[in-house]
Amino acid sequence: MAAPAGVAGLGGVKIHTLSSKPPYPFLGKRLRIKPSSDSLPNTRKTALNPKTCVVCAAGGELIHAVRDLFVGVGVGLPCTVMECGDIIYRSTLPRSNGLTLTAPGAVLALGALSYLWATPGVAPGFFDMFVLAFAERLFRPTYRKDDFVLGKKLGEGAFGVVYKVSLAKPSLKKEGELVLKKATEYGAVEIWMNERVRRACANSCADFVYGFLESSSKKGAEYWLIWRFEGEATLADLMLSKEFPYNVETLILGEVQDLPKGLERENKIIQTIMRQLLFALDGLHSTGIVHRDIKPQNVIFSEGARTFKIIDLGAATDLRVGINYIPKEFLLDPRYAAPEQYIMSTQTPSAPSAPVATALSPVLWQLNLPDRFDIYSAGLIFLQMAFPSLRTDSSLIQFNRQLKRCGYDLVAWRKSVEPRANSELRRGFELLDLDGGIGWELLTSMVRYKARQRTSAKAALAHPYFGREGLLALSFMQNLRLQLFRATQQDYGEAAKWVIRLMAKSGTEQDGGFTEAQLQELREREPKKKAKAPRNALASVLRLQRKIVRTLNESMGELNRRRKSLWWSRWIPREE
Numbered sequence: 191m192a193a194p195a196g197v198a199g200l201g202g203v204k205i206h207t208l209s210s211k212p213p214y215p216f217l218g219k220r221l222r223i224k225p226s227s228d229s230l231p232n233t234r235k236t237a238l239n240p241k242t243c244v245v246c247a248a249g250g251e252l253i254h255a256v257r258d259l260f261v262g263v264g265v266g267l268p269c270t271v272m273e274c275g276d277i278i279y280r281s282t283l284p285r286s287n288g289l290t291l292t293a294p295g296a297v298l299a300l301g302a303l304s305y306l307w308a309t310p311g312v313a314p315g316f317f318d319m320f321v322l323a324f325a326e327r328l329f330r331p332t333y334r335k336d337d338f339v340l341g342k343k344l345g346e347g348a349f350g351v352v353y354k355v356s357l358a359k360p361s362l363k364k365e366g367e368l369v370l371k372k373a374t375e376y377g378a379v380e381i382w383m384n385e386r387v388r389r390a391c392a393n394s395c396a397d398f399v400y401g402f403l404e405s406s407s408k409k410g411a412e413y414w415l416i417w418r419f420e421g422e423a424t425l426a427d428l429m430l431s432k433e434f435p436y437n438v439e440t441l442i443l444g445e446v447q448d449l450p451k452g453l454e455r456e457n458k459i460i461q462t463i464m465r466q467l468l469f470a471l472d473g474l475h476s477t478g479i480v481h482r483d484i485k486p487q488n489v490i491f492s493e494g495a496r497t498f499k500i501i502d503l504g505a506a507t508d509l510r511v512g513i514n515y516i517p518k519e520f521l522l523d524p525r526y527a528a529p530e531q532y533i534m535s536t537q538t539p540s541a542p543s544a545p546v547a548t549a550l551s552p553v554l555w556q557l558n559l560p561d562r563f564d565i566y567s568a569g570l571i572f573l574q575m576a577f578p579s580l581r582t583d584s585s586l587i588q589f590n591r592q593l594k595r596c597g598y599d600l601v602a603w604r605k606s607v608e609p610r611a612n613s614e615l616r617r618g619f620e621l622l623d624l625d626g627g628i629g630w631e632l633l634t635s636m637v638r639y640k641a642r643q644r645t646s647a648k649a650a651l652a653h654p655y656f657g658r659e660g661l662l663a664l665s666f667m668q669n670l671r672l673q674l675f676r677a678t679q680q681d682y683g684e685a686a687k688w689v690i691r692l693m694a695k696s697g698t699e700q701d702g703g704f705t706e707a708q709l710q711e712l713r714e715r716e717p718k719k720k721a722k723a724p725r726n727a728l729a730s731v732l733r734l735q736r737k738i739v740r741t742l743n744e745s746m747g748e749l750n751r752r753r754k755s756l757w758w759s760r761w762i763p764r765e766e
């Protein structure tokens with residue numbers, strides 16, 4: 191049965207437009223009905239009181255507007271949505287008190303939900319900041335400077351000193367060994383990042399315990415950061431050993447394996463390390479954090495979890511709220527940095543206030559794909575694991591120079607070095623070529639000049655390189671995944687050239703294909719107008735994209751002109 195198609199209120203008079211068939215005698219006509227107040231039940235009388243109607247209209251209008259947007263878009267539900275006082279005919283209509291979901295409403299709601307959940311996650315961000323962070327603060331243990339007894343120095347970087355420490359009170363000894371970093375610059379950022387990671391992807395990074403600002407020091411205020419002691423060795427330490435990668439196998443499996451050494455076994459170990467590293471990176475990227483300093487020195491082997499974890503989040507940036515995101519400033523290690531050097535376009539101004547940055551974060555993430563910066567660094571680690579000769583600083587620097595000369599094209603680099611490669615280099619290529627070259631394929635999808643053409647951590651984890659079997663034994667599903675992966679990694683410009691080449695090679699006049707000469711002729715003969723349409727469309731898309739970026743930049747720049755404070759440092763506890 192059709193419902194009335196529209197209604198408008200004029201004082202106490204309601205006008206209905208109806209479009210259904212009998213049993214309604216007023217079908218297709220506009221009816222003016224002035225209900226008699228005597229014939230109405232009490233509630234209806236009240237509803238028709240002009241004063242009450244004004245109040246109702248004021249209070250209910252907003253609710254109705256929102257409700258109609260999601261449940262009644264495009265469909266007038268006058269008598270069921272509005273209490274219009276049409277008692278004569280309404281009594282004949284089915285009464286509906288429930289929400290009616292319409293297709294446009296559902297699409298709108300789904301669109302809004304997908305935006306709010308798209309990387310780096312606007313909705314999870316608000317929940318994290320206002321619920322999880324708050325709850326964590328209530329329950330987590332707090333420490334002070336005097337609670338720690340300093341032990342051996344583990345490292346000293348440009349921005350802090352790291353010590354092994356233990357807790358002074360015997361009752362706290364069960365906490366085990368801890369690591370303390372006394373940081374000056376970037377200490378606040380590191381506390382923020384570690385707390386975010388602990389809530390969002392605890393397994394990705396070293397287990398963070400507590401961080402606070404200690405101001406009693408003679409040297410000035412220092413941030414103290416405490417982690418659980420994960421283990422003695424970083425990936426850099428392990429890679430420098432002659433036993434690599436077998437020393438890692440022993441650590442992961444917990445015992446020495448009495449098996450013959452060889453490429454297959456080494457490949458399996460390197461595969462495991464890469465999987466653990468990409469897993470950790472995927473955790474960080476999914477929550478909107480880009481590390482920006484991925485290198486073997488910042489990947490530690492956790493003896494407790496028997497897995498690799500990431501450390502040193504001092505250079506990281508949280509793109510969900512725009513913390514530590516300064517597009518034109520960078521703290522990077524040139525040995526492992528991607529060629530773009532900046533994770534965001536330098537056209538993008540520094541982050542605006544947190545709510546604006548949060549609201550825009552999915553757009554900025556998609557425009558810049560900042561996570562691919564870490565992927566490049568992870569690719570270089572993969573390369574170093576495969577080629578022992580690239581493990582020293584000087585050889586890595588030399589490799590970077592060679593790669594730059596080859597336009598950051600690993601295939602071109604291989605072509606240039608393979609003919610005169612020594613046995614160690616050849617062995618590296620052999621390892622990557624195992625199982626039909628899926629290792630090499632993954633590596634080349636990580637180390638690419640253009641960030642947009644690099645794979646993401648999630649896509650890399652889905653790569654068949656991480657399947658247990660070699661390429662020949664791939665299951666149907668794995669093969670499907672490989673095809674999908676290849677399709678998404680394809681440079682379509684190249685694909686178009688390939689199709690033209692294929693057509694040119696295979697074509698003959700007899701078979702109805704094209705010869706190279708015919709293709710050339712076609713290219714020349716092709717009417718200019720036809721070729722213009724797609725080119726124009728592409729140009730319009732590019733223009734639109736540029737316009738969006740420019741508008742975004744302008745509005746964010748405007749917001750930035752107002753002086754910003756480190757609002758989020760309020761979250762960091764201070765020692766009393």
Ligand SMILES: Nc1ncnc2c1ncn2[C@@H]1O[C@H](COP(=O)(O)OP(=O)(O)OP(=O)(O)O)[C@@H](O)[C@H]1O
Pocket residue numbers: 344345346347348349350351352369371396397417418419420421422424487488490501502503504
């Ligand atoms: N959770 C941990 N467990 C065990 N050792 C750790 C832990 N965190 C850090 N370390 C050790 O401390 C060293 C320095 O840590 P980190 O890289 O965070 O400091 P940093 O001051 O930023 O150093 P750099 O500037 O050289 O990177 C590491 O190389 C590692 O050996």
